[in-house]
Amino acid sequence: MSTSSVSKGCFVFKPSAKKKKKTTLTLEDHFMRGCEDAENSEIRFRLCHDLWDKIKTDTEALQDELNRNILDSLLDFTRKCSSTRRHSDWASQMRASEIPTAALVLGVNVPDHDMTFQSLSDLLQQSVTPHVASVQAKECGALKHLMKRVLERLMDTVVDDEEEEEAEQTRAQLNTSVHCSLSTLCAWYNTNTKKSDTGTPGKKRSSAVRDDPLQPPVVIIFKDLEAFNPKVLQDFILICSRYIERLPLMFIFGIATSPSTIQHMLPHSVTSLLCIELFQSLSCTQHLATVIDKLILAPQFPFKLNGKVLQVLISIFLYHDFSVRNFIKGIQLALLEHFHSQPLSVLCCKKKAALLNVMQLGHQDLERVRQLQSFKRYAEKQEAQEQVHLLTDDPHLKEVCQKLIKDLRKYHKNYYPTLRCLHTLTSSLPRYPLGKQIRELHLICLEKNIWENEDYQSAMKLLKMLAKDQLIALLQRCEETLQSVKSKKMKSARVQLGDTLARFKQLDTGAAESPPSVEDSITSPVKNLQKKTDLFQLQKTLLEMNESRRSKKLSPFEVLRNEALQFIDGLVKSHLSPPESQTLNEVCYYTSSATVRRHLNATPRTSIQAALNSPIYYLQNERLKTEDGVISNAAPDICIVYKLHLECGRLINLYDWLEAYATVVSAAEGNEPDSDDFGKVDDVKHARFIRAVSELEFLGFIKSTKQKTDHVARLSWGGC
Amino acid sequence: MSKRKITKTNVPVGECISQVQEMLRERLCHQRLPDRPEGVEAQHKHLLELLKRTAVHGESNSVLIVGPRGAGKTMLLRCVLRDLLEEKEAQKSLLQVHLNGLLQTDDRIALKEITRQLHLENVVEDKVFGSFAENLCFLLEALKKGDRSSSRPVLFVLDEFDLFAHHKNQTLLYNLLDISQSAQAPIAVVGITCRLDVLELLEKRVKSRFSHRQIHLLSNPTFTEYLDRVRTQLSLPDDFPDDKFALDWNASIETLCEDKSVEDVLQRHFNSSKDFRSMHMLLMLCLSRVSVAKPAIKPADLLEASRLCLADANANMLHGLSILELCLIIAMKHLNDVYEGDPFNLQMVHNEFKKFLQRKSNSMYNFEQPVILKAFEHLQQLELIRPVDSSSAKTQREYQLMRLMLDHSQIMEALQKYPQCPTDVKQWAMSAFG
């Protein structure tokens, strides 16, 4: 994984393989350990695992789908280059001396790039050429190294250079070590292509040979152009251009920021050797939108995120890194946490399995169900008799649960289509009262009843003023979205929508008798709204127009329009209620946003302070239990020193500090206060104190000061 | 066509020409030794004496030949050696070791070289030596038990002597000179250098062991001598196969040297530099123009040659610049005038240029920043401008401080010569302060 990106934070470097072998624990064991209610943890683990696999595969498919067209165009580019090399049409002759180069702009979300490059090089090797080498900036500090890497990756041999003599010597015996220059590469290439011509089974695939039997191009991918040392790059390109007649080279520059960096890095003398074509990948926000669309807003995944968690993930994406990959990682974390912490997550799975699992539930689990907030609310709604049943009779409860689970599924079935409908209607309104992106709408809905939201009201008002054609178009799109849905309610909704549309149609067939004056008096200004600069103001004025016209009788179109909107409103009210209102929603919805935030968006400073303030938080040791403010004298030295220093002013007298420390520690050693050597400073205590202080200094809480020799200055404010 | 016919008809001319070319080229390019050293007879005698004493009577010695580049130091030495080796026993006994400061860049390499030149590789094989001195002594010992009981004299020639002084604590020099002081083996150390202050480079202990003999070759001939030298360099010897041609040739050289314009040209060169090399270059250029078509050096050739030699390279380069780059240079010049030659960066230059465009430019075209940047880069690449500090990696190119490597007159001259330079640009350049 590349450690340079807008989204890098702390990195986990996996221990080496053999070290892992020592630990016999499997994932599952890790999962089970310390997760409450062990008996159904296997099931939960399996569920979690399967679900994650599904998500993973889906997202990867999605990624490929998204990258498809740009990758294809790249492949075409390479093919074209390798073919024009042989054809001798005028244009390509004019460019014969230039190295074909693809500038691939990928955006600043660097961690997502690896995947792209991987698939790119794979595709290239399958369909165009076996000779592909990709290099990263951090492994080529000097020209020599870059050359070495490229040669190694193309020829997979050890390349010899003057440095690290003995290492080279030893390896030289093992296999053929060649000199580090492009001429050797040339020679190798010629022999290699010869071989492929005569058809000896080389390491290259048949497809490659088929594509261009004579001269498969040699592709060099520079993964992160910005990070490269310009001098190195320039020299390398200069060298390559000397061999271009003999060696069909081509480059691919991976660019994170903007194509103009090429011009910043390379002088004209170098760029004039390149024949650059530009390829722009789609922006990561679009990418995220699709991911959310397929992953979050899809009923087939039983696991859901509640508003807060989703908010956290999205804001991490938007504010800190543009990395889709990290977003998905976040979802994975939430998933794991959910199944780990919530015993009832056994029910969070496909319908049949869920119903089965309900039957498996033990008494303890059912008790948990009874404790659920949503269930309590539900129970209170029932009449007394039923309530007793629910609270006492396990089998009955199980049946009820099954029913509730089904309801929950129904709710989801209806929720998403309705959401999409509403979005299609509102997303084109001026100033986007309910947000441009569907995810914003979704967030609103997750929070509370959307119809109580005044934005919703204003949106409805605006909708009430839509011109006929616009409205019809939107409604039709809604109908299309509803096409695919299975559930009964939606089907009926679609039918209803269908005939309202029909009535609109026949309305303008019979528009003759309806007084046209009114209609175009409304529609015509609305028609030309689009051209106007400040839409909002115009809408306002129109609003007033409406108010004034309230008294007058409405034209049939208006009547119909209001009906339609009434209908939509009804749909929303019935289906877009927030999930918290649903019973047993805790089963599917992961709620603890704090955990996610803590894990994904760490705050080192605060955690250090937490550790120093209450060490028990990290080293769960009973002896450290204290009531707040009091220093447990058993705490590590640095904690004690820290606590003591909080009580001091801007300048701390080291000796007093030492004294205080000594008293605390000797209390810890349990020698009684009145004994004479209590709080006496011996060498050991002194040494420990010094160590602790220097640790604090290292952490940047204090620093030595010139003002008083035996004092140190505090760098943090406040205290206890 | 006509020329070709000529070559066909009288071949001997062609023959002679190629003979001339060969002979003179050997003189001018390959520093063929003259029969007798001109102008340095005294030094020649002195050095010959010294070396003879070593070669024949086995006395150790050390001497420095000091003189500016192209003054004929190496030639002098080689002449001396040639004359020295005419003596029987010198030829028999004397061993020579030629070292060059350019090649033997440290003492380890030098020692290897010495061993090789004394043909002692097989003797040394893979002995390990405690110190450098030990090793050197061993080598000389090995010589001792050569054919005769007494050891053979060795002549060490150190070309680019000053470079040896930069070796790590001057071990080689120390040991050689030390040996030359103590009467171990008879060696002569001859240093050749162009640095007059070379003795200052030597460490005290090394200096003290050096017999402060120096032979100075400060060649400042009078112009007549210079002229003679030219003549002798060009004229053919008597043993030239075709006497008639030789006579004609020498006569033509005579007339050439009489010519007034030629004299002026030579005078100019004489004033700029008096050494052999530059003269050789000049004559070489003349010679190269001699062909069957015109089997003699005409004054015109000399003029042409001197034009080539004295051409101002910077002006030549300026001539090839694009108008935009030229404008930038003018802007820089103005900046230099305004800020008394403080360094400038691209932004300032661009500003200056923009000012010009706003004020009075109908011909020039307003370019984007990137284009300007490219032009600026090109100028930097040609080293017409130099960054003030070398740490270029840290700062952006637009803000890197630069200095102009050209002076006022060069720019103006270039502007005059520049093909179809717009007048307003010219005026801008002329105008004081931007």
Add this chain to the structure above:
Amino acid sequence: MSALLHHPGYEEERLRRLSEQLPCRELQAGMLLSLMGQPHQYSYPSVFIYGHRSSGKSHVMQVLLKELELPHATVSCVECVSVALLFEQVLLSFFGGDAASLLPRSPSLSDFVRVYRQQCSQSPAKQTRYIVMEKAELLRDADANLLPALLRLQELVEDNVTVILLTEIVWDRFRPNTGCFEPLLLHFPDYSKGELQQILSRDKHPSYSAEFYSSYINILLGVFYSVCRDLRELRHLAALNFSKFCEPLAEGKVKETDTHKLWRNMEPHLKKAMQTVYLREVSSLQWEQMQQMEEKENGAMRGLSAHTHVELPYYSKFLLIAAYLASYNPARTDKRFFLKHHGKIKKTNFLKKNEKTSNHLLGPKPFPLDRLLAIFYSVVDSRVAPTASIFSQISSLVTLQLLTKVSHDDQLDSPKYKCAVSMDFIRAISRTVNFEIVNYLYDFL
């Protein structure tokens, strides 16, 4: 014109072929030939050829040496990452592979000379040997005495060898301070307009007549000659715009001979290309696509240089803005800009007299990390927790070359940075987060 290339050493036939391959360089070629003399004759020990890029220096050398079959070694100094490679190539092309293998690992100059000598004592030169060094300016970066040694190589190896240095830089910048053997200087002047015309007309389009193409070149030069004399660049431009030029022909509107019409059709495109001369924007293909686009969307120039917009995360934008402010405002003015109610501190209060030029001319100043963060927290509207990702964003902005780290990497406490983006860039960024940056810049007060 083959008269210029007339030399007894070689038969006429070859010389004719030479002069064909060297258009507009007969003079220089003749000069070189006469300097080289007949193969067996000595030539000047070292020749220094300088001239602008693509003025045919290495081309002429190559053609001469190849056509006349003289023993030569051509070395590009860029390629020689170590001197070893250089020595190897020379020995290889003079004496064959086994000679090159005689060199020890990481050889010194004296090793090279030794090997060379013993080799050429075995096979003495019947003809002058030539060593051609391209991009010779890089020799100066190699160790100090390589260049002087090469210049007097003939003397050192006692062989009939000539070293030819090719470079764009004048000899004065080469001369070491203790001086050295002066080479023979030769200048390759840039091509005149006529010569360019002649050369460019050579690569004519097969499906059009030569006159047509040369008329096209004529128009092209008419526009570009004033700003660009680089042959390579001009050729690029020619290839770029030719299809546009013959568009009307394809549509059958105009005849080949009707140059004026063609010219009028052509001019606007050339003007557009003028804006981006020297910045190799795109290949010909994409250029045409762009032309089409411009017909539709009122001519926004969209080359490489045009895509300067960069999508950044919200906080990264603010970090960048803060960095910009920090590096273009004097530190003492921060109080004025970022204190909530700084009372009435006018510009005059902290205006230093000596500041005559604005910081936007002098460039960004380095600033410490904590100043950056302080400004960041005051410009960003919501309050932000100092999370790890904030800090990591800073370092990744560095890797994206939007910031540059001034202090050394191993200095952990209080690193120093500079902002490396242009005014326009930061304007665009701050517009997206509707932050009015100009109000916060000292220079625009």
